[in-house]
Amino acid sequence: MWQQTFRVPNLSTSSNIIHRLSKIFQPKHVIPVNAQIKNKEITSKSQRLMLELGIIRQASPGSFHFLPLGLRALEKLIRLVDLEMSRIGAQKVMFPTLTNAKLWESTGRLDDIGPELFRLKDRHQHTYILSPTHEEAAAELLASISQISYKDLPLRLYQTTSKYRDEMKPRFGLMRGRQFMMKDLYTFDTDLETAQETYNEVCESYDNIFKKIGINFVKALGTCGAMGGSLSHEYHYRTDIGEDQLLRCLDCGYSANVQHSGNEKCGNCGNSNNLQINRGIEVGHTFLLGDKYSKPLKAFFLTQENKPNVLQMGSYGLGLSRIIAAAVEVLSSEHEIRWPRILAPYTVVIIPPKEGSKEEPHTLQIPEKLYSLLESAHPLEDNVVLDDRKHMTIGKRLLDARRVGYPYIIVIGTRAKEDPPIFELNDIEENKQLFLNESDLLIYLNNKLK
Numbered sequence: 001m002w003q004q005t006f007r008v009p010n011l012s013t014s015s016n017i018i019h020r021l022s023k024i025f026q027p028k029h030v031i032p033v034n035a036q037i038k039n040k041e042i043t044s045k046s047q048r049l050m051l052e053l054g055i056i057r058q059a060s061p062g063s064f065h066f067l068p069l070g071l072r073a074l075e076k077l078i079r080l081v082d083l084e085m086s087r088i089g090a091q092k093v094m095f096p097t098l099t100n101a102k103l104w105e106s107t108g109r110l111d112d113i114g115p116e117l118f119r120l121k122d123r124h125q126h127t128y129i130l131s132p133t134h135e136e137a138a139a140e141l142l143a144s145i146s147q148i149s150y151k152d153l154p155l156r157l158y159q160t161t162s163k164y165r166d167e168m169k170p171r172f173g174l175m176r177g178r179q180f181m182m183k184d185l186y187t188f189d190t191d192l193e194t195a196q197e198t199y200n201e202v203c204e205s206y207d208n209i210f211k212k213i214g215i216n217f218v219k220a221l222g223t224c225g226a227m228g229g230s231l232s233h234e235y236h237y238r239t240d241i242g243e244d245q246l247l248r249c250l251d252c253g254y255s256a257n258v259q260h261s262g263n264e265k266c267g268n269c270g271n272s273n274n275l276q277i278n279r280g281i282e283v284g285h286t287f288l289l290g291d292k293y294s295k296p297l298k299a300f301f302l303t304q305e306n307k308p309n310v311l312q313m314g315s316y317g318l319g320l321s322r323i324i325a326a327a328v329e330v331l332s333s334e335h336e337i338r339w340p341r342i343l344a345p346y347t348v349v350i351i352p353p354k355e356g357s358k359e360e361p362h363t364l365q366i367p368e369k370l371y372s373l374l375e376s377a378h379p380l381e382d383n384v385v386l387d388d389r390k391h392m393t394i395g396k397r398l399l400d401a402r403r404v405g406y407p408y409i410i411v412i413g414t415r416a417k418e419d420p421p422i423f424e425l426n427d428i429e430e431n432k433q434l435f436l437n438e439s440d441l442l443i444y445l446n447n448k449l450k
Helices: 045-052 069-086 101-107 110-118 135-143 192-213 322-330 368-374 394-404 438-448
Strands: 056-060 063-067 098-100 118-121 127-130 155-164 181-190 216-219 231-238 242-251 255-257 275-290 300-302 308-310 312-319 348-352 384-388 409-413 423-429 432-437
Touching: 045 056, 045 181, 045 322, 056 135, 063 308, 069 181, 069 192, 101 110, 101 127, 101 135, 118 275, 127 423, 135 155, 135 181, 135 300, 181 192, 181 322, 192 275, 216 242, 216 275, 231 242, 231 322, 242 384, 275 322, 312 322, 348 368, 348 394, 368 384, 368 438, 394 409, 409 438, 423 438, 432 438
Parallel strands: 216 255, 348 384, 348 409
Antiparallel strands: 056 063, 098 127, 118 127, 155 181, 181 312, 216 231, 231 275, 242 255, 242 275, 275 312, 300 308, 409 423, 423 432
16 A cells, blocks of 8 residues: 555634534434345445445435535545646636537537436527536637637646436446546647647646555556547556456556457567456546547647647546545445545544543543644644544444544543543554553654654
8 A cells, every 4th residue: 555645735714623523414324234125225335334324325316415524535535636736737627517519419429428418408498418527618618719829838727526427327326326526637738749748747647646545556558438539548446346347467567448458468568378357446537639629629729830720638537426435445344434544534533531431520621632732733633523422432432433434543531540641542544552641642643644
């Protein structure tokens, strides 16, 4: 697993806010093992755990509410992506969700994708689609600007929005839904050579994003399919429920989607003996499009000679809601969620003594004092939550914290009455239990999170 060194920017609006579990909307949804009808709809571990533990809630087949803890994880991922996009000079925009169907007719995709498109008509009987992707919209935007010069290029525009696909059989929760959250980037260059340079730079940026998430990933040569273009790569997490088969050459490390490469030999070194096939779930995809969309939509720029020339495009997608679910699928046990540390809704949860216990009178001031101390530590700002449900036993809250997947659980127990107080730290990732004073606790967490 990749080492985690990235710091997510502050999500809070005030340093005085104390996050309390008693105030967090987290409706639990116990799914009985013998509920045959209901369980037919629960097709993945991540889906079941996220539903049971109040991370998401189903609204309709293939559509889910992101509840507060799930949204915090998603927002952390979005901020991670925003930071990486800014490093390559990409600018954030928002394209309309509704796209005129005529744009898709002009590129031929209206018929190619067909049944997967949600279509609707307005009161004037004009046809629109709920966009699953925005290549046409991006190209049309550039086409509407008549004075784009070669001096304005390269141009990189991205957005983070909900997308829509009329899946015949939605399954695996957030991994195969009708509504999903994506980051899609569209790039514009003067020629194929510079477009290839952009492609390589964006792929490197995607590599960085997946390394920071910290789960081993596969980057495989993919198919261009209905998207078009001349080059494509897919990013996958390996999981048994994955719908793609990935070929990997154990001699040279080459990877490809079996759909593209066939299953006979390595497309790089020609080896046909030492091949491995794994299942994967696609979480990102890159395309070097060329003029597939810019030419029919007349997206041109003015050359140095003041002559119009067609723009060369690239398209780059990250399935953000799918990344969240796939990460949970890969890391979790059957009964406990495990998050990539960088995406966990909160990094640390503090569990004070039960109300009325013998420890409570001696530790009344400790929980909020410890909370403030941890929040002031740079790696933990806005990443601590206090489990103030003191009507519950420590044991029950500890079990709940493990199931939700907080990376670090601090229990204020019997030894907190000592001078100085000693706290029980449960490091879930390392599967360790330590007893530390305040100073050593801070040092430990800072070393782990720096």
